[in-house]
Amino acid sequence: MNKLSAIFLSLLMPILLLAQQSTPIYKNKKAPIEKRIDDLLKRMTLEEKILQTNQWTYGKNANENNIESIQKGVRAEIGSLIYRSISPVYRNQIMRKAMEESRLGIPILMGFDVIHGYRTVYPIPLAQACSWNTDLVTKACAVAAKESRLSGVDWTFAPMVDVARDPRWGRVAEGFGEDPYANSVFCVASVNGYQGKNLSDPFSIAACLKHYIGYSLSEGGRDYHSSDVSAQTLWETFMPPFHAGVKAGAATLMSAFNDISGVPASANHYTLTEILKERWKHDGFVVSDWGSVENLIAQGFAKDRKESGLKSFLSGVEMDMVDNVYVENLAQLVQEKKIPESKIDDAVRRILRLKFRLGLFDNPYVQELSEKDRYYQPESMAVAQQMAEESMVLLKNNNQTLPFSNDIKQIALIGPMVKDSINMMGSWEGQGVATAVETIFEGFSKEFSGKATINYAKGSEFDGTDESGFAAAVQMSQKSDVVVLCMGEMKKWSGENTSRSSIGLPAIQHKLLAELKKTGKKIILVLSNGRPVELGDMESLSDAILEIWQPGIAGGTPLAGLVSGRLNPSGKLAITFPLVTGQIPIYYSMRQPARPKIGGYKDVSNEPKYWFGHGLSYTNFSYGTVKLSSNTINKKSKLVAEVEVTNTGTRTGKEIAFWYISDPVASITRPMKELKYFEKLELKAGEKKTFKFEIDPERDLSFPDSNGMMRLESGDFYVTINDQRLKFELTE
Numbered sequence: 206m207n208k209l210s211a212i213f214l215s216l217l218m219p220i221l222l223l224a225q226q227s228t229p230i231y232k233n234k235k236a237p238i239e240k241r242i243d244d245l246l247k248r249m250t251l252e253e254k255i256l257q258t259n260q261w262t263y264g265k266n267a268n269e270n271n272i273e274s275i276q277k278g279v280r281a282e283i284g285s286l287i288y289r290s291i292s293p294v295y296r297n298q299i300m301r302k303a304m305e306e307s308r309l310g311i312p313i314l315m316g317f318d319v320i321h322g323y324r325t326v327y328p329i330p331l332a333q334a335c336s337w338n339t340d341l342v343t344k345a346c347a348v349a350a351k352e353s354r355l356s357g358v359d360w361t362f363a364p365m366v367d368v369a370r371d372p373r374w375g376r377v378a379e380g381f382g383e384d385p386y387a388n389s390v391f392c393v394a395s396v397n398g399y400q401g402k403n404l405s406d407p408f409s410i411a412a413c414l415k416h417y418i419g420y421s422l423s424e425g426g427r428d429y430h431s432s433d434v435s436a437q438t439l440w441e442t443f444m445p446p447f448h449a450g451v452k453a454g455a456a457t458l459m460s461a462f463n464d465i466s467g468v469p470a471s472a473n474h475y476t477l478t479e480i481l482k483e484r485w486k487h488d489g490f491v492v493s494d495w496g497s498v499e500n501l502i503a504q505g506f507a508k509d510r511k512e513s514g515l516k517s518f519l520s521g522v523e524m525d526m527v528d529n530v531y532v533e534n535l536a537q538l539v540q541e542k543k544i545p546e547s548k549i550d551d552a553v554r555r556i557l558r559l560k561f562r563l564g565l566f567d568n569p570y571v572q573e574l575s576e577k578d579r580y581y582q583p584e585s586m587a588v589a590q591q592m593a594e595e596s597m598v599l600l601k602n603n604n605q606t607l608p609f610s611n612d613i614k615q616i617a618l619i620g621p622m623v624k625d626s627i628n629m630m631g632s633w634e635g636q637g638v639a640t641a642v643e644t645i646f647e648g649f650s651k652e653f654s655g656k657a658t659i660n661y662a663k664g665s666e667f668d669g670t671d672e673s674g675f676a677a678a679v680q681m682s683q684k685s686d687v688v689v690l691c692m693g694e695m696k697k698w699s700g701e702n703t704s705r706s707s708i709g710l711p712a713i714q715h716k717l718l719a720e721l722k723k724t725g726k727k728i729i730l731v732l733s734n735g736r737p738v739e740l741g742d743m744e745s746l747s748d749a750i751l752e753i754w755q756p757g758i759a760g761g762t763p764l765a766g767l768v769s770g771r772l773n774p775s776g777k778l779a780i781t782f783p784l785v786t787g788q789i790p791i792y793y794s795m796r797q798p799a800r801p802k803i804g805g806y807k808d809v810s811n812e813p814k815y816w817f818g819h820g821l822s823y824t825n826f827s828y829g830t831v832k833l834s835s836n837t838i839n840k841k842s843k844l845v846a847e848v849e850v851t852n853t854g855t856r857t858g859k860e861i862a863f864w865y866i867s868d869p870v871a872s873i874t875r876p877m878k879e880l881k882y883f884e885k886l887e888l889k890a891g892e893k894k895t896f897k898f899e900i901d902p903e904r905d906l907s908f909p910d911s912n913g914m915m916r917l918e919s920g921d922f923y924v925t926i927n928d929q930r931l932k933f934e935l936t937e
Contacts, residue, residue, distance in 0.1 A: 231566070232310075238561045242554050248309060251536055251546065253282055254553045258524050259532045260316065260492065262287035281307035284524060284556055285492075288315035288358055291324070291636050296357025297570045304569050312565035314556070316492075319361035319399075319410070319635050320379055321345075322757060323352035324580040326630045326637035327589055328596045329735055330365065330391075332754030334381035334779035335820070336595035337861045337885050339394040345592055346398025348585045349635075351408040355579045356636070357571055359563055360411040362459060362492075364395035366446035367416055370792045372780065373426030375703030378632055378735030378755070380421070381446075382779030383792045383817055386880045388446035393453040400454060405564035414450040416461035416494060418443050418476055423463055426789070427704045429500075431464035436911035437873065439465075439476075444913065448485060456489045456559050460522050462497050469504050471497040472513075477521030480913070490523035490555035499528040510534060515543055523552035581641065586759060593756040594763035595859075598776040599749070599821040606727050606749040608770025608823060609687065614657050617682040618649055619664045619721065620691035622733050628667075628693075631735055631755025632700025641758045645691055645731070648761025652769050660685050664721075667695050668711040675720050682724045689768065690718060690747075691731040696755065699735025707786045709739040722746045731764065737782040740814060752776075770823065775859035775885070777820030784814045793817040794876035818863050824854025824890065828927045837934045840917055844900040844933060846924050852888035861885045862896040866905055867923040867930075873910060878925055881905045900924065902935060 230236050230244035246254075261283055279286065281303045288296060296315060304310045321327045327345045328336075336342070346364075353361060365379040366388045381391040392414065401409035419439060422432040434443065447458070460477065461470035470476065471493050481487050498517040499510055507513035514530040515538055525531035538544040560566060599607070609616075622628065626642035649659055664678035665671065682688045692714045697703065719742070721728060730747035732738065735755050744750065751774070753764055766772035783791050788806070791813050798804055805811035829849040838844045850860055862885075865878040882898045882905075900906070907917040919935050 234567050238558065241561060241566070242557050245309065245311070245557060246550055246554065249553070251539060251549070253309065253311075254549050255532060255535045256280060256282040257284035257311070257553045257556050258535065258549075259283060259529065260285035260287065260524055260526045262289065262527055282311065283313055285314040285316055285360070287527070288317050291356045291576070293355065293357050293571045293573045297573065300569050311557070312560055312569045314360055314560055314563075314565070315358050316360040316362060317353065317358045317635075318363070318633055319349050319353050319358065320363050320365070320633035321349075321631070321635070322589070322637065323349045323356065323358070323635045324637060324641075325349070325352060325585045325589055326634050326757040327592050328754055328756045328760070329378045329631040330380055331378050331382060331735065331779065332596035332756065333592060334387055334391055335598050335754070335776040336592060337777060337883055338595050339390055341588065341592055341595065342391055342394040343398040344588045346395045347401065347408070348588055350399045350401065350410045352579055352585070353410050354408050355572060355574055358410060359565065360413065360457070361399055362413045362415060363399070364392055364412065364450075365415050366392040366450060367421035368442050368446065369421040369780070370790045371421070371426040372708050372736040372783070373705050373786070373789060374421060374423060374428065375632075375699045375705070375736065376421065376428065376701055377737075377780065378699040383781060384779070384794065384880050385442055385445040387779055389449035392446045392450040396450055396453045396455045400456065404456065404559075404562045409563075411456035411559055411563060412450070413457040413459050413492065414447050414455045415459035416463075416470070417447055417458045417481070417491070418461060418470060419465050420461035420463045420470065428702045429462045432466070434465050440909040440911065440913045444480075444909075451481070451485050451487050456562070458487070458489070458491050460491055460493050460497060462494055462500060464504050464506075469497075469501055469506050471522055472501055472506055472516040472520045474520040482521060484913070488555065489559060490552065491521055492524040493517065493522050493526045495526050496528040498522065498525050498530045511538070514538065518544060518552070519548065523555050589757055589759035590763055593753075593760045594766065594772055596754060596756070596776050597763065597767060597774055598752040598778055598819075599767075599774040600752050600782075600815055600819065601744065601747065601750040602821050603748050606729060607751075607768060609768060613686045615685040616649065616653065616657050616659055617678075617685035617688040617726070618646060618659050618661045618691070619678045619681065619688060620717070620731075621663055621665060621667045622691035622693055622731070623661060623663065628696045629733060629755060629760055630696060630757055632696050632703070634696070637758060643759055643761035645761050645764060648763070648765040649689075649768075651762060652765030652771070664690075664717045665713045667693075667714070669713055672713070672716065675717060678717065679720055679724060682721050682726055685726065688721055688724070688726045688728045689731060690721060690728055691733065692718070693733035694735055694738070696735070707739065708736060708783070709741060709786065710743070715741065715743060718743055718746050729768065737780055739783060739786050744814065773823045773856060773858045774820070775822065775861070777818050777861050778815055779817065781813045781817045782815040784812065785809055788813060794879055796874055797877055820861075822854075822858045822860070824852055824856050824858035826858070826860045826888070827851045827853045828929065831924070831926060831929045831931055833924070833931055833933055835933070837936060838902065839936050840902050840919070843902070845897060846900060846926070846931070847895050847897040848926055848929070849893055849895050850888065851893045852890055855890050857887060857889045859885055859887045862926055864898040865925040866900070867925065868906065868908070868920070869923070870920055871908065871918055872916065873908065875908060896926070898924070898926075906935060
């Protein structure tokens with residue numbers, strides 16, 4: 206360094222030091238996040254803090270003529286917005302207001318219900334669980350996260366991990382079925398997909414585990430009703446998926462609508478603070494469900510909005526979704542010393558922590574890419590098709606009705622779902638658009654082009670009494686070699702606030718099937734629905750049944766490929782199909798009754814139509830003898846169970862092996878069997894592969910008591926796979 210440079214540097218250093226000192230720590234990218242939060246909290250007024258605990262929504266509006274007025278309605282200091290536009294330009298305009306027009310420049314957290322895809326809509330979560338492919342679920346969630354972030358969304362209200370055993374409750378569509386372990390595994394897969402390796406990555410968004418907790422046990426399957434949840438059931442059934450998600454790093458949780466045995470979930474100090482924050486050490490925050498803070502009044506837990514805000518906030522709900530209870534009442538509650546400002550600080554700290562982790566302070570704006578550069582990318586569509594394929598379940602296949610033989614030259618494609626696009630997406634379809642959906646008709650037209658003629662007739666609507674379309678459907682069936690009848694639910698029949706007293710399909714659908722049966726042609730029933738359905742005579746009238754759920758925008762080609770035989774079905778049910786609605790609740794992991802051989806229904810079978818785990822293939826899998834590494838283990842050792850599976854059929858297929866554990870005698874009675882591990886492998890014709898389950902006593906043989914403390918008791922256990930049940934002993 207020459208003398209002139211040294212003099213210049215000596216003159217410049219004081220200026221640089223002064224500039225460094227004048228930059229707040231919270232704006233210093235290199236400072237630790239907790240120090241940045243400390244610095245920012247010290248600068249915030251009480252009003253600014255309280256605004257951070259509120260989330261507003263402004264409606265779906267990206268009209269350039271209205272943007273200015275909408276922006277004026279958004280407080281620059283608001284903590285979060287439910288962002289319903291798909292425009293990154295609009296999002297950046299709102300964010301710019303927060304960053305430049307507020308005193309401290311705190312970014313707004315943009316949330317949205319990205320439940321099973323953003324614009325590239327995937328199968329509903331219940332269908333995804335039937336794929337039993339966790340890697341695929343992670344990929345789908347990662348695609349949804351990328352599309353969301355590029356469109357301005359930082360935070361999704363997903364995954365829903367409510368263990369659901371009552372299909373009368375419409376929200377079974379949004380979760381992963383009836384089993385706690387399955388919900389736990391798919392919860393982790395979803396969180397990993399949404400959040401990626403680091404929340405600050407450009408295509409990551411924050412996950413939100415919902416609905417915390419016991420919501421799916423709403424009495425009679427009636428949405429928003431109370432849940433009579435025993436402490437034991439809370440810990441062994443409902444807590445495991447949420448705990449798994451918290452351990453996986455889920456950024457947030459959403460408190461539920463339901464009343465938990467007298468204390469509403471959105472004001473339940475035990476679950477929200479004692480368990481989540483103190484026992485599990487979750488350092489993120491809890492957002493209420495839509496208006497669930499104010500709902501405490503209707504539930505009889507608070508006399509007015511002020512008291513509902515007090516009880517919800519002190520219980521551990523840091524952010525109030527849309528009902529404005531916090532913004533209107535928290536300041537006065539602080540002044541009255543009913544809420545210490547230190548509690549406000551803790552809540553705001555948790556909210557700011559997520560904003561810092563997402564990188565919003567340092568990179569508040571998103572790329573302003575065109576829609577074609579954000580949506581329907583080839584790799585995204587490939588995931589959508591594979592997910593649709595693997596989630597479809599072959600429920601019945603008498604006399605190898607499927608796949609079609611080469612002799613099939615005329616196909617009658619009948620039913621209200623054939624050319625449908627809206628209902629194929631299912632409920633909570635994100636920002637999906639019907640024009641992007643590949644219909645069943647389009648999928649079949651491509652699949653059988655040059656091979657068979659498609660004869661289409663709608664036949665009937667989904668519901669109603671109009672049978673005028675029956676004649677055309679019968680005519681098309683008579684001239685065809687086989688009938689593919691596409692029935693099911695409209696999207697509005699499942700999802701939130703869609704409880705049903707009966708899960709049977711409307712009479713018009715049964716009547717149409719009965720008329721087609723009279724033609725004498727083989728009938729393949731294709732079901733598209735968001736919940737298990739009561740089939741009734743539909744089962745006996747059909748030669749084959751394919752459950753395709755609500756497959757999203759890419760279901761047409763996978764369905765046609767399964768019917769043609771180009772693809773081999775591999776899905777298995779993640780939820781039991783009752784024989785009749787009156788059997789509900791019925792699920793595989795019930796406890797043993799006092800008198801096993803009697804005490805059941807006298808007017809109907811005690812067996813459901815299809816158990817959890819049911820699903821057929823076009824090939825056959827033969828299980829060898831299960832081998833255990835030992836018949837006796839102690840609590841510190843591990844046991845390996847393995848079985849060789851052979852594809853004895855003539856085509857490649859994917860088999861899912863379910864490993865169950867049974868504990869026949871315990872200090873707290875256990876379910877007859879519990880899923881502890883599953884594995885999905887592809888086997889070529891004639892190929893053998895070994896499925897292996899390493900049993901860890903602490904993980905797989907213990908169970909929680911009513912306080913959530915794990916018990917590991919010595920004694921006899923059984924491991925079950927397929928139809929084999931082997932006994933082993935756990936010693937001290």
